[in-house]
Amino acid sequence: MTTTESAPAPADEVVLEAVGLTKHFPVRRRLRDLLSRNPAVVHAVDDVSIALRRGRVTALVGESGSGKSTVARLLAQLYPRTGGDIRLHGASTRVHGGRRFRAYVRRVQLILQDPFASLNPVHTVRYHLTRSLRIHGNAGSGPDGLERALADLLTRVSLTPPERYLDAFPHELSGGQRQRVAIARALGADPEVLLADEPVSMLDVSIRLGVLNLLQDLKDRLNLAILYITHDIASARYFADETIVMYAGRMVEGGDSETVTQRPAHPYTRLLTDSAPDPDRITGAGADAEAASERGQGEPPSLIRPPAGCRFHPRCPHAMPRCTTELPPPIPVEDRPGHWAACWLFDPDTVAAGKTGTATATPTAGATAGQEATR
Ligand SMILES: Nc1ncnc2c1ncn2[C@@H]1O[C@H](COP(=O)(O)OP(=O)(O)OP(=O)(O)O)[C@@H](O)[C@H]1O
Numbered sequence: 001m002t003t004t005e006s007a008p009a010p011a012d013e014v015v016l017e018a019v020g021l022t023k024h025f026p027v028r029r030r031l032r033d034l035l036s037r038n039p040a041v042v043h044a045v046d047d048v049s050i051a052l053r054r055g056r057v058t059a060l061v062g063e064s065g066s067g068k069s070t071v072a073r074l075l076a077q078l079y080p081r082t083g084g085d086i087r088l089h090g091a092s093t094r095v096h097g098g099r100r101f102r103a104y105v106r107r108v109q110l111i112l113q114d115p116f117a118s119l120n121p122v123h124t125v126r127y128h129l130t131r132s133l134r135i136h137g138n139a140g141s142g143p144d145g146l147e148r149a150l151a152d153l154l155t156r157v158s159l160t161p162p163e164r165y166l167d168a169f170p171h172e173l174s175g176g177q178r179q180r181v182a183i184a185r186a187l188g189a190d191p192e193v194l195l196a197d198e199p200v201s202m203l204d205v206s207i208r209l210g211v212l213n214l215l216q217d218l219k220d221r222l223n224l225a226i227l228y229i230t231h232d233i234a235s236a237r238y239f240a241d242e243t244i245v246m247y248a249g250r251m252v253e254g255g256d257s258e259t260v261t262q263r264p265a266h267p268y269t270r271l272l273t274d275s276a277p278d279p280d281r282i283t284g285a286g287a288d289a290e291a292a293s294e295r296g297q298g299e300p301p302s303l304i305r306p307p308a309g310c311r312f313h314p315r316c317p318h319a320m321p322r323c324t325t326e327l328p329p330p331i332p333v334e335d336r337p338g339h340w341a342a343c344w345l346f347d348p349d350t351v352a353a354g355k356t357g358t359a360t361a362t363p364t365a366g367a368t369a370g371q372e373a374t375r
Pocket of ligand 1: 025026042043044062063064065066067068069070071231303
Protein backbone atom coordinates (compact mmCIF):
# COMPACT_ATOMS: atom_id res chain seq x y z
CA MET A 1 0.00 0.00 0.00
CA THR A 2 1.30 3.43 -0.87
CA THR A 3 1.04 6.11 1.74
CA THR A 4 1.21 9.84 1.85
CA GLU A 5 2.95 9.61 5.25
CA SER A 6 6.33 10.48 3.87
CA ALA A 7 5.22 12.41 0.77
CA PRO A 8 6.70 15.90 0.84
CA ALA A 9 3.84 18.34 0.46
CA PRO A 10 3.71 22.03 1.16
CA ALA A 11 2.05 22.66 4.50
CA ASP A 12 -1.35 24.29 4.22
CA GLU A 13 -1.61 23.56 0.49
CA VAL A 14 -5.24 23.78 -0.64
CA VAL A 15 -6.27 20.31 -1.79
CA LEU A 16 -10.00 20.60 -2.28
CA GLU A 17 -11.96 23.77 -2.73
CA ALA A 18 -15.64 24.66 -3.01
CA VAL A 19 -16.24 27.95 -4.76
CA GLY A 20 -19.73 29.44 -4.63
CA LEU A 21 -21.16 25.95 -4.28
CA THR A 22 -24.95 25.87 -4.70
CA LYS A 23 -27.48 23.05 -4.53
CA HIS A 24 -31.22 23.39 -5.07
CA PHE A 25 -33.33 20.25 -4.82
CA PRO A 26 -36.53 20.17 -6.87
CA VAL A 27 -39.65 19.93 -4.77
CA ARG A 28 -42.06 17.20 -5.74
CA ARG A 29 -43.98 18.69 -8.60
CA ARG A 30 -47.65 19.26 -8.96
CA LEU A 31 -49.22 20.16 -12.29
CA ARG A 32 -49.12 23.81 -11.28
CA ASP A 33 -45.34 23.56 -10.73
CA LEU A 34 -44.78 21.90 -14.07
CA LEU A 35 -46.43 24.84 -15.78
CA SER A 36 -44.57 27.38 -13.69
CA ARG A 37 -41.52 29.19 -15.04
CA ASN A 38 -39.94 29.06 -11.58
CA PRO A 39 -40.63 25.60 -10.17
CA ALA A 40 -40.29 25.32 -6.41
CA VAL A 41 -36.89 24.20 -5.13
CA VAL A 42 -35.29 23.62 -1.73
CA HIS A 43 -32.39 26.07 -1.37
CA ALA A 44 -30.27 23.54 0.52
CA VAL A 45 -26.90 25.21 -0.15
CA ASP A 46 -26.27 28.68 -1.57
CA ASP A 47 -22.90 30.17 -2.45
CA VAL A 48 -20.69 28.16 -0.10
CA SER A 49 -16.91 28.56 -0.45
CA ILE A 50 -14.49 26.41 1.56
CA ALA A 51 -10.81 25.62 1.12
CA LEU A 52 -9.58 22.33 2.63
CA ARG A 53 -5.85 22.37 3.30
CA ARG A 54 -3.31 19.63 3.93
CA GLY A 55 -2.77 18.88 7.58
CA ARG A 56 -5.72 20.99 8.68
CA VAL A 57 -9.24 20.36 9.94
CA THR A 58 -12.05 22.65 8.85
CA ALA A 59 -15.27 22.36 10.83
CA LEU A 60 -18.63 23.05 9.22
CA VAL A 61 -21.08 23.79 12.01
CA GLY A 62 -24.80 24.43 12.04
CA GLU A 63 -28.09 23.09 13.28
CA SER A 64 -30.07 20.36 11.58
CA GLY A 65 -31.12 21.27 8.04
CA SER A 66 -28.53 24.02 7.58
CA GLY A 67 -27.02 22.22 4.56
CA LYS A 68 -23.87 20.65 6.04
CA SER A 69 -24.43 17.12 4.74
CA THR A 70 -25.38 18.44 1.33
CA VAL A 71 -22.03 20.27 1.18
CA ALA A 72 -20.23 17.01 2.07
CA ARG A 73 -22.13 15.06 -0.57
CA LEU A 74 -21.46 17.73 -3.18
CA LEU A 75 -17.75 17.63 -2.35
CA ALA A 76 -17.87 13.83 -2.57
CA GLN A 77 -19.48 14.27 -6.03
CA LEU A 78 -22.49 12.20 -4.99
CA TYR A 79 -24.86 14.97 -6.10
CA PRO A 80 -24.62 17.12 -9.20
CA ARG A 81 -24.30 20.76 -8.22
CA THR A 82 -26.69 23.51 -9.25
CA GLY A 83 -23.95 26.13 -9.37
CA GLY A 84 -20.42 26.96 -8.31
CA ASP A 85 -17.30 24.89 -8.67
CA ILE A 86 -15.34 22.11 -6.97
CA ARG A 87 -11.60 22.27 -7.50
CA LEU A 88 -9.17 19.48 -6.73
CA HIS A 89 -5.64 20.88 -6.68
CA GLY A 90 -6.99 23.92 -8.48
CA ALA A 91 -8.61 21.99 -11.35
CA SER A 92 -12.35 22.23 -11.80
CA THR A 93 -13.82 18.75 -11.30
CA ARG A 94 -17.19 17.31 -12.20
CA VAL A 95 -17.52 13.53 -12.25
CA HIS A 96 -20.60 11.40 -12.79
CA GLY A 97 -19.38 7.89 -12.07
CA GLY A 98 -17.18 5.40 -13.85
CA ARG A 99 -13.40 5.59 -13.95
CA ARG A 100 -13.20 9.35 -13.28
CA PHE A 101 -15.40 8.99 -10.23
CA ARG A 102 -13.18 6.18 -8.88
CA ALA A 103 -10.10 8.29 -9.46
CA TYR A 104 -11.74 11.16 -7.55
CA VAL A 105 -12.89 8.93 -4.69
CA ARG A 106 -9.35 7.64 -4.33
CA ARG A 107 -8.37 11.13 -3.24
CA VAL A 108 -11.54 12.28 -1.50
CA GLN A 109 -13.21 9.89 0.94
CA LEU A 110 -16.49 10.37 2.81
CA ILE A 111 -17.06 8.99 6.32
CA LEU A 112 -20.69 8.82 7.39
CA GLN A 113 -22.40 9.36 10.70
CA ASP A 114 -23.69 5.83 11.21
CA PRO A 115 -20.94 3.21 10.92
CA PHE A 116 -23.46 0.39 11.38
CA ALA A 117 -25.41 1.47 8.33
CA SER A 118 -22.27 1.99 6.24
CA LEU A 119 -20.81 -1.47 6.97
CA ASN A 120 -22.56 -4.48 5.45
CA PRO A 121 -23.64 -6.70 8.39
CA VAL A 122 -23.06 -9.95 6.47
CA HIS A 123 -19.41 -9.20 5.76
CA THR A 124 -16.36 -9.25 8.00
CA VAL A 125 -13.88 -6.45 8.63
CA ARG A 126 -11.45 -8.33 6.38
CA TYR A 127 -13.95 -8.22 3.50
CA HIS A 128 -14.65 -4.48 3.87
CA LEU A 129 -10.99 -3.51 4.06
CA THR A 130 -9.82 -5.89 1.33
CA ARG A 131 -12.43 -4.52 -1.02
CA SER A 132 -11.32 -0.96 -0.38
CA LEU A 133 -7.63 -1.84 -0.82
CA ARG A 134 -8.33 -3.75 -4.06
CA ILE A 135 -10.63 -1.15 -5.63
CA HIS A 136 -8.04 1.54 -5.03
CA GLY A 137 -5.05 -0.55 -6.07
CA ASN A 138 -3.46 -0.62 -2.63
CA ALA A 139 -3.70 -4.36 -1.83
CA GLY A 140 0.04 -4.99 -2.23
CA SER A 141 1.38 -7.93 -4.17
CA GLY A 142 0.29 -11.44 -3.28
CA PRO A 143 -1.43 -12.74 -0.14
CA ASP A 144 1.39 -11.58 2.14
CA GLY A 145 1.22 -8.06 0.77
CA LEU A 146 -2.53 -7.98 1.36
CA GLU A 147 -2.17 -9.26 4.94
CA ARG A 148 0.43 -6.57 5.62
CA ALA A 149 -1.80 -3.86 4.15
CA LEU A 150 -4.78 -5.08 6.25
CA ALA A 151 -2.70 -5.15 9.43
CA ASP A 152 -1.32 -1.72 8.60
CA LEU A 153 -4.83 -0.25 8.20
CA LEU A 154 -6.11 -1.68 11.48
CA THR A 155 -2.99 -0.55 13.31
CA ARG A 156 -3.46 2.96 11.98
CA VAL A 157 -6.90 3.14 13.55
CA SER A 158 -5.64 1.54 16.78
CA LEU A 159 -7.54 -1.72 16.38
CA THR A 160 -4.75 -3.93 17.63
CA PRO A 161 -3.76 -6.67 17.51
CA PRO A 162 -5.22 -6.70 13.97
CA GLU A 163 -5.94 -10.43 13.99
CA ARG A 164 -8.46 -9.91 16.77
CA TYR A 165 -10.60 -7.72 14.48
CA LEU A 166 -10.00 -8.97 10.93
CA ASP A 167 -12.56 -11.76 10.98
CA ALA A 168 -15.12 -9.99 13.15
CA PHE A 169 -18.55 -9.01 11.83
CA PRO A 170 -19.82 -5.46 12.40
CA HIS A 171 -22.30 -6.56 15.09
CA GLU A 172 -19.43 -8.03 17.12
CA LEU A 173 -17.82 -4.59 17.44
CA SER A 174 -18.71 -1.57 19.57
CA GLY A 175 -19.91 1.63 17.88
CA GLY A 176 -16.48 3.21 18.29
CA GLN A 177 -14.74 0.16 16.83
CA ARG A 178 -17.14 0.15 13.87
CA GLN A 179 -16.40 3.79 13.18
CA ARG A 180 -12.67 2.98 13.33
CA VAL A 181 -13.24 0.25 10.73
CA ALA A 182 -15.12 2.76 8.56
CA ILE A 183 -12.17 5.15 8.89
CA ALA A 184 -9.72 2.32 8.07
CA ARG A 185 -11.78 1.52 4.99
CA ALA A 186 -11.55 5.16 3.90
CA LEU A 187 -7.78 5.07 4.49
CA GLY A 188 -7.62 2.00 2.22
CA ALA A 189 -7.92 4.45 -0.67
CA ASP A 190 -4.88 6.36 0.62
CA PRO A 191 -6.85 9.63 0.30
CA GLU A 192 -5.75 13.23 0.60
CA VAL A 193 -9.11 14.47 1.91
CA LEU A 194 -11.51 13.03 4.48
CA LEU A 195 -15.05 14.38 4.54
CA ALA A 196 -16.27 13.36 7.99
CA ASP A 197 -20.03 13.89 8.28
CA GLU A 198 -20.91 13.91 11.99
CA PRO A 199 -18.41 11.07 12.58
CA VAL A 200 -19.02 10.83 16.33
CA SER A 201 -22.59 12.00 16.83
CA MET A 202 -23.98 8.44 16.99
CA LEU A 203 -21.32 7.22 19.40
CA ASP A 204 -21.49 7.13 23.19
CA VAL A 205 -20.17 10.35 24.66
CA SER A 206 -17.40 8.42 26.42
CA ILE A 207 -15.84 7.20 23.18
CA ARG A 208 -16.28 10.30 21.02
CA LEU A 209 -13.05 11.86 22.16
CA GLY A 210 -11.08 8.74 21.24
CA VAL A 211 -12.36 8.80 17.66
CA LEU A 212 -11.74 12.56 17.32
CA ASN A 213 -8.22 12.05 18.69
CA LEU A 214 -7.68 9.32 16.13
CA LEU A 215 -8.77 11.62 13.28
CA GLN A 216 -6.50 14.36 14.57
CA ASP A 217 -3.59 11.94 14.78
CA LEU A 218 -4.25 10.72 11.20
CA LYS A 219 -4.42 14.32 10.02
CA ASP A 220 -0.96 14.94 11.42
CA ARG A 221 0.66 11.68 10.39
CA LEU A 222 -0.86 11.42 6.90
CA ASN A 223 -1.05 15.16 6.26
CA LEU A 224 -4.77 14.83 5.49
CA ALA A 225 -7.18 17.66 4.79
CA ILE A 226 -10.30 17.01 6.88
CA LEU A 227 -13.77 18.50 6.68
CA TYR A 228 -15.42 17.89 10.05
CA ILE A 229 -19.18 18.31 9.96
CA THR A 230 -20.92 18.75 13.28
CA HIS A 231 -23.80 20.44 15.03
CA ASP A 232 -21.65 20.58 18.19
CA ILE A 233 -19.77 23.86 18.03
CA ALA A 234 -17.89 23.06 21.26
CA SER A 235 -16.20 20.08 19.59
CA ALA A 236 -15.13 22.32 16.69
CA ARG A 237 -13.02 24.35 19.09
CA TYR A 238 -11.29 21.25 20.32
CA PHE A 239 -10.82 19.49 17.02
CA ALA A 240 -10.74 21.98 14.12
CA ASP A 241 -8.20 24.59 13.06
CA GLU A 242 -10.81 26.64 11.22
CA THR A 243 -14.57 26.83 11.77
CA ILE A 244 -17.28 27.85 9.33
CA VAL A 245 -20.84 28.33 10.54
CA MET A 246 -23.82 27.68 8.27
CA TYR A 247 -27.39 28.83 8.71
CA ALA A 248 -30.25 27.90 6.38
CA GLY A 249 -27.97 26.96 3.49
CA ARG A 250 -25.59 29.93 3.74
CA MET A 251 -22.25 30.54 5.43
CA VAL A 252 -22.64 33.16 8.13
CA GLU A 253 -19.28 33.25 9.93
CA GLY A 254 -15.78 31.87 9.62
CA GLY A 255 -12.31 32.14 11.09
CA ASP A 256 -9.92 30.25 13.30
CA SER A 257 -11.80 27.91 15.63
CA GLU A 258 -10.65 29.51 18.86
CA THR A 259 -11.92 32.92 17.76
CA VAL A 260 -15.20 31.74 16.25
CA THR A 261 -16.12 29.60 19.25
CA GLN A 262 -14.83 31.90 21.99
CA ARG A 263 -15.57 35.31 20.51
CA PRO A 264 -18.43 34.63 18.10
CA ALA A 265 -19.52 37.62 16.05
CA HIS A 266 -22.65 36.67 14.10
CA PRO A 267 -25.84 36.67 16.23
CA TYR A 268 -26.56 33.13 15.03
CA THR A 269 -23.15 31.84 16.11
CA ARG A 270 -23.69 33.55 19.45
CA LEU A 271 -26.97 31.70 19.76
CA LEU A 272 -25.20 28.41 18.95
CA THR A 273 -22.39 28.96 21.42
CA ASP A 274 -24.76 30.12 24.13
CA SER A 275 -26.71 26.90 23.67
CA ALA A 276 -23.50 24.85 24.11
CA PRO A 277 -22.09 25.70 27.54
CA ASP A 278 -18.31 26.03 27.61
CA PRO A 279 -16.61 26.83 30.92
CA ASP A 280 -13.78 28.77 29.23
CA ARG A 281 -15.92 31.11 27.22
CA ILE A 282 -15.43 34.77 27.93
CA THR A 283 -19.17 35.48 28.18
CA GLY A 284 -19.38 33.13 31.19
CA ALA A 285 -21.14 29.79 31.22
CA GLY A 286 -23.68 30.65 33.88
CA ALA A 287 -25.49 33.17 31.76
CA ASP A 288 -25.49 30.96 28.67
CA ALA A 289 -29.06 29.66 28.72
CA GLU A 290 -30.53 33.06 29.54
CA ALA A 291 -28.42 34.75 26.91
CA ALA A 292 -29.49 32.18 24.33
CA SER A 293 -33.12 33.05 24.78
CA GLU A 294 -32.32 36.76 24.41
CA ARG A 295 -30.28 36.19 21.30
CA GLY A 296 -32.84 34.61 19.02
CA GLN A 297 -36.00 32.65 19.36
CA GLY A 298 -37.84 30.63 16.78
CA GLU A 299 -37.19 28.09 14.10
CA PRO A 300 -35.05 28.01 10.97
CA PRO A 301 -36.93 29.33 7.92
CA SER A 302 -38.47 27.44 5.02
CA LEU A 303 -35.80 26.74 2.44
CA ILE A 304 -38.40 26.65 -0.33
CA ARG A 305 -39.09 30.33 0.20
CA PRO A 306 -36.11 31.52 2.25
CA PRO A 307 -36.32 35.03 3.72
CA ALA A 308 -34.90 37.87 1.62
CA GLY A 309 -31.77 39.60 2.89
CA CYS A 310 -30.10 37.82 5.79
CA ARG A 311 -31.79 34.45 6.30
CA PHE A 312 -31.39 34.79 10.07
CA HIS A 313 -33.21 38.12 10.27
CA PRO A 314 -36.62 36.73 11.32
CA ARG A 315 -34.94 35.24 14.43
CA CYS A 316 -32.38 37.93 15.02
CA PRO A 317 -32.96 40.29 17.94
CA HIS A 318 -30.62 42.82 16.30
CA ALA A 319 -32.19 42.89 12.83
CA MET A 320 -32.12 46.25 11.09
CA PRO A 321 -34.31 47.27 8.13
CA ARG A 322 -31.55 46.54 5.60
CA CYS A 323 -31.21 42.97 6.98
CA THR A 324 -34.67 42.20 5.62
CA THR A 325 -33.78 43.14 2.05
CA GLU A 326 -29.99 43.12 1.51
CA LEU A 327 -27.92 39.97 1.67
CA PRO A 328 -24.87 40.73 3.86
CA PRO A 329 -21.53 39.74 2.28
CA PRO A 330 -18.72 38.31 4.42
CA ILE A 331 -17.39 41.32 6.37
CA PRO A 332 -14.05 41.21 8.23
CA VAL A 333 -14.48 41.41 11.99
CA GLU A 334 -12.38 44.19 13.39
CA ASP A 335 -8.71 43.42 14.22
CA ARG A 336 -9.07 39.65 14.03
CA PRO A 337 -7.25 38.41 10.91
CA GLY A 338 -9.22 35.87 8.91
CA HIS A 339 -12.35 36.32 11.04
CA TRP A 340 -15.46 37.37 9.13
CA ALA A 341 -19.21 37.50 9.61
CA ALA A 342 -21.96 37.89 7.04
CA CYS A 343 -23.81 40.41 9.18
CA TRP A 344 -24.58 44.10 8.68
CA LEU A 345 -23.68 44.77 12.31
CA PHE A 346 -20.05 44.62 11.15
CA ASP A 347 -20.46 46.96 8.22
CA PRO A 348 -17.92 49.76 8.88
CA ASP A 349 -20.61 52.43 8.36
CA THR A 350 -22.88 50.79 10.89
CA VAL A 351 -20.06 50.41 13.40
CA ALA A 352 -18.82 54.00 12.88
CA ALA A 353 -22.29 55.49 13.21
CA GLY A 354 -23.10 53.26 16.17
CA LYS A 355 -26.63 53.35 14.79
CA THR A 356 -27.75 49.79 14.74
CA GLY A 357 -31.51 49.89 14.81
CA THR A 358 -33.82 46.95 14.53
CA ALA A 359 -36.48 45.93 12.08
CA THR A 360 -38.64 44.63 14.87
CA ALA A 361 -37.93 46.77 17.96
CA THR A 362 -35.28 47.66 20.57
CA PRO A 363 -33.08 50.27 18.87
CA THR A 364 -30.19 49.91 21.30
CA ALA A 365 -29.94 46.13 21.26
CA GLY A 366 -28.17 46.00 17.92
CA ALA A 367 -25.58 48.55 18.97
CA THR A 368 -24.83 46.52 22.06
CA ALA A 369 -24.43 43.31 20.11
CA GLY A 370 -22.25 44.88 17.47
CA GLN A 371 -19.99 46.54 20.00
CA GLU A 372 -19.77 43.44 22.18
CA ALA A 373 -19.02 41.26 19.21
CA THR A 374 -16.22 43.45 17.95
CA ARG A 375 -14.71 44.00 21.38
N1 LIG B 1 -32.42 14.77 -1.58
C1 LIG B 1 -33.04 15.84 -1.11
N2 LIG B 1 -34.20 16.29 -1.68
C2 LIG B 1 -34.84 17.38 -1.19
N3 LIG B 1 -34.40 18.11 -0.14
C3 LIG B 1 -33.27 17.70 0.46
C4 LIG B 1 -32.53 16.56 0.02
N4 LIG B 1 -31.45 16.41 0.82
C5 LIG B 1 -31.50 17.42 1.72
N5 LIG B 1 -32.59 18.19 1.49
C6 LIG B 1 -32.98 19.38 2.24
O1 LIG B 1 -31.88 20.26 2.20
C7 LIG B 1 -31.76 20.95 3.44
C8 LIG B 1 -30.35 20.74 3.99
O2 LIG B 1 -30.23 19.36 4.37
P1 LIG B 1 -28.87 18.76 4.95
O3 LIG B 1 -29.12 17.31 5.23
O4 LIG B 1 -27.76 19.12 4.05
O5 LIG B 1 -28.71 19.57 6.32
P2 LIG B 1 -27.76 19.23 7.56
O6 LIG B 1 -27.29 20.53 8.08
O7 LIG B 1 -26.75 18.22 7.17
O8 LIG B 1 -28.79 18.59 8.58
P3 LIG B 1 -28.60 17.29 9.51
O9 LIG B 1 -27.60 17.68 10.55
O10 LIG B 1 -29.96 17.06 10.07
O11 LIG B 1 -28.14 16.19 8.59
C9 LIG B 1 -32.85 20.41 4.34
O12 LIG B 1 -33.95 21.30 4.27
C10 LIG B 1 -33.20 19.08 3.72
O13 LIG B 1 -34.55 18.76 3.97
